[in-house]
Amino acid sequence: MEALTWTGSAAFLNPILMVTVGLLAITVAAWVVTSLFTAGARPVTGADGTITLAGNPTAMVGMGVRLSFLATAAVLLAYILLGLAMGTNAGIIGGMTQQFTPVWIALVAMFALSIVFKRKLGLYGKLFDSPIGMIGFGIVMFWVFTAIFAAMDMIATHDALSQVSGMKNKVPGTPLRSAEDGDYHWYLLGGDNLARDVFSRMVKGSTEVLKYAPLATLFAFMVGITLGLPAGYYGGRLDTFLSFLANLILAFPVILLFYLLVTPEIVDTGLPQYMAVVLFSFPLIFCAVLLHSRFKTQPSKNMTYLAIVLVPLFLLYMSLINSADSKIDFWPLDFFDIPGGVLVVFVSVVFVNSPTVFRIVRGLALDIKTRDYVAAAQTRGESTWYIMLWEILPNVRGPLIVDFCLRIGYTIILLGTLGFFGLGLPPESPDWGSTINDGRKLLSIYLHPALPPAFALMSLVLGLNLLADGLREESLKD
Amino acid sequence: MGLFILRRSAVMLLTALCLTFIVFVLTNLYPNLEKLAKTQGNFRMSDEAVASWLAGNGYAQPTPVKYGQWLGVLPGWTLETEEGIKGRCITGFATAEQAAEAPQFCGILQGDWGYSTRFKKDVGSIIETRLGNTGFLMMWVLILMVPSALIIGILAGMREGSVLDRSLSTVSIATTATPEYVSGVIFIAIFTSSTVGLKWFKGTATSAMENPTFENFFLPVLTIALYGMGYIARMTRASMTEVMTAQYIRTARLKGVSFPNIVIKHALRNALIAPFTVILLQIPWLLNGVVIVESLFNYKGFGWALVEAAGNNDIELLLAISVVSVVVVLLTQLISDIGYVFLNPRIRIS
Numbered sequence: 001m002e003a004l005t006w007t008g009s010a011a012f013l014n015p016i017l018m019v020t021v022g023l024l025a026i027t028v029a030a031w032v033v034t035s036l037f038t039a040g041a042r043p044v045t046g047a048d049g050t051i052t053l054a055g056n057p058t059a060m061v062g063m064g065v066r067l068s069f070l071a072t073a074a075v076l077l078a079y080i081l082l083g084l085a086m087g088t089n090a091g092i093i094g095g096m097t098q099q100f101t102p103v104w105i106a107l108v109a110m111f112a113l114s115i116v117f118k119r120k121l122g123l124y125g126k127l128f129d130s131p132i133g134m135i136g137f138g139i140v141m142f143w144v145f146t147a148i149f150a151a152m153d154m155i156a157t158h159d160a161l162s163q164v165s166g167m168k169n170k171v172p173g174t175p176l177r178s179a180e181d182g183d184y185h186w187y188l189l190g191g192d193n194l195a196r197d198v199f200s201r202m203v204k205g206s207t208e209v210l211k212y213a214p215l216a217t218l219f220a221f222m223v224g225i226t227l228g229l230p231a232g233y234y235g236g237r238l239d240t241f242l243s244f245l246a247n248l249i250l251a252f253p254v255i256l257l258f259y260l261l262v263t264p265e266i267v268d269t270g271l272p273q274y275m276a277v278v279l280f281s282f283p284l285i286f287c288a289v290l291l292h293s294r295f296k297t298q299p300s301k302n303m304t305y306l307a308i309v310l311v312p313l314f315l316l317y318m319s320l321i322n323s324a325d326s327k328i329d330f331w332p333l334d335f336f337d338i339p340g341g342v343l344v345v346f347v348s349v350v351f352v353n354s355p356t357v358f359r360i361v362r363g364l365a366l367d368i369k370t371r372d373y374v375a376a377a378q379t380r381g382e383s384t385w386y387i388m389l390w391e392i393l394p395n396v397r398g399p400l401i402v403d404f405c406l407r408i409g410y411t412i413i414l415l416g417t418l419g420f421f422g423l424g425l426p427p428e429s430p431d432w433g434s435t436i437n438d439g440r441k442l443l444s445i446y447l448h449p450a451l452p453p454a455f456a457l458m459s460l461v462l463g464l465n466l467l468a469d470g471l472r473e474e475s476l477k478d
Numbered sequence: 479m480g481l482f483i484l485r486r487s488a489v490m491l492l493t494a495l496c497l498t499f500i501v502f503v504l505t506n507l508y509p510n511l512e513k514l515a516k517t518q519g520n521f522r523m524s525d526e527a528v529a530s531w532l533a534g535n536g537y538a539q540p541t542p543v544k545y546g547q548w549l550g551v552l553p554g555w556t557l558e559t560e561e562g563i564k565g566r567c568i569t570g571f572a573t574a575e576q577a578a579e580a581p582q583f584c585g586i587l588q589g590d591w592g593y594s595t596r597f598k599k600d601v602g603s604i605i606e607t608r609l610g611n612t613g614f615l616m617m618w619v620l621i622l623m624v625p626s627a628l629i630i631g632i633l634a635g636m637r638e639g640s641v642l643d644r645s646l647s648t649v650s651i652a653t654t655a656t657p658e659y660v661s662g663v664i665f666i667a668i669f670t671s672s673t674v675g676l677k678w679f680k681g682t683a684t685s686a687m688e689n690p691t692f693e694n695f696f697l698p699v700l701t702i703a704l705y706g707m708g709y710i711a712r713m714t715r716a717s718m719t720e721v722m723t724a725q726y727i728r729t730a731r732l733k734g735v736s737f738p739n740i741v742i743k744h745a746l747r748n749a750l751i752a753p754f755t756v757i758l759l760q761i762p763w764l765l766n767g768v769v770i771v772e773s774l775f776n777y778k779g780f781g782w783a784l785v786e787a788a789g790n791n792d793i794e795l796l797l798a799i800s801v802v803s804v805v806v807v808l809l810t811q812l813i814s815d816i817g818y819v820f821l822n823p824r825i826r827i828s
Contacts, residue, residue, distance in 0.1 A: 447674070
């Protein structure tokens, strides 16, 4: 087996890509400069009474930007198509593209369906009107699908933990020394300092990251909403007390808090479990109050809905907080155990995130509670929790959804920080923060182990930020 | 105004007390003390040996008492042993007369920050040197970050929706999406490694502690500044776009004032009120970045001391660090509140 080059037989595309990227850079620079010195396009009434926009340098350069952007996109698409067709014959890029085949199929199917039905899909459909939002959504979904398919073992070329002799710190595209049939013959992005495959670790890392970050953010939102709504709605002492608590947590330097919470000694004391008992009870409380405040006038319906929702949640909650051979171990129906390290990471991330959510929800509730429809509900004699959860909450969903996207990104950064300091998650875990930390020690000699997870993390967070921006833009248009 | 500052200071004091107490409790949990005893004594200590070591060094007292002693409101512990009297306020062993002369209270209120078990030095002197290093780093970060963030924000916000706005907003989104450990790693890879071969900068900032030069100091500064910059720029942009739609700006335009004059004389002063608070509140946030960047570039400052202290359960150093960082957080909050009132004439006059 020969070592792979980056582009293999698709190398004829490289000069074309260089030209188009160069053109794109030049036109963008010219676009910015001309826009500074010329006015925007102005409408001109023609002799026949029609109105046209008069062309000016900015518009012309704008056209150039669009064309060169399309050209670059076309070349990139060509790389992907060639890669899909030729696999490793098109070099490392081709090999990776082929590995990602299920992701490409899922992405294309999803975008096609969404664009066809976009008028029927509410805010989600409107996202496809904003190019920024669409790009962001594309990046995010790329990683989501990668995480899903990697969990089903469809993308990674090798096992994320197994070491192959002779592959230590090998550069991208190195063939395996003694590959058997059925093995993938190359380390596409090289080997790390323990001779593991960097590409597979990056792909598996996406599963790790996307398993924890959205869930932790969701929990933080439950805590923030359940506490923030009453704080903003009632005000007074409750608000003062809760705001003080939130400020207390926010005044803590995050890393110090992590170091204090995420050490094996603290895990031994059971403190993270006690925190989990408190923090994880909020989704239960939230769902119970949400349903009860709506259906309490129809007792039979109320009971059924509560039972349907609460019984599974309660079992889940008990299994979550109970863990064999730890401080909390009294529940016989313990379906699964969460490793101590993972639980403590999860708890501390929720703990750090919830005060910010609390502050946002509180501010929104303060604003909305003066509206007429809230006064109307008060006059109707609705209960306060009904007003909070069914009148105020649905009306603040726009900013909350936007913040949810941003906060997932922030949670991913936090998880990466934990991994970077080697806290909590098991040391061989392929999550991106830990891999960056592993790779940085030899960074001045070997670049390839640290850069793929770094770019992966950056692109995912960037995608989430762009998605949030697109959502904000579209939700403001209503 | 006086009452406002007084009330804020009281809340601040309460917060600082609560936070240090939490840190105190967490660091003084039994498993942590056991680890401390084993690192200070030897690793094969039996449980009894650990217990007697803890009792002999004042760790076996109830936590509130220990907290009071650390704070300096309760008299420090003393213990009579065969070799003499030892105690919190006594270094080594002392005779009865020496012990009687030694101060009764020695906590942070008396200016005694304690002794670092990791560095075998006075915590006060460690904090002083490390904070000096970090202060220097932060100064350059602010010098680089604030002006560039404001310029980006103002340029983007003065014509909302323009080409310049869209490109600069994309840049600021990109920087907020790149945490320090990602940008730092990428910078080191591109600018310092032998593989790429640029070698414009140095990959470590260890030598920058004595002799900071552009070559060894720019990358850490850039790494921290970049992550904070995007956020401040976006806030400035938001505030600028809001100001640019105000009635008085339209009046100025209709009067025929030139666009640069409108931006500089009419809009800028009003647009900078909100970013002022954002910048101040960003300072504690930078602390996070400092910890990451200092361990990435091996610059021995405050953040590096935090990592070392936390890794070795150095209780008194950890407490001192949390006191300092909490004070920084709360002071910046106080200054931003007061500054906001001073800057905003609508609040100041009413």
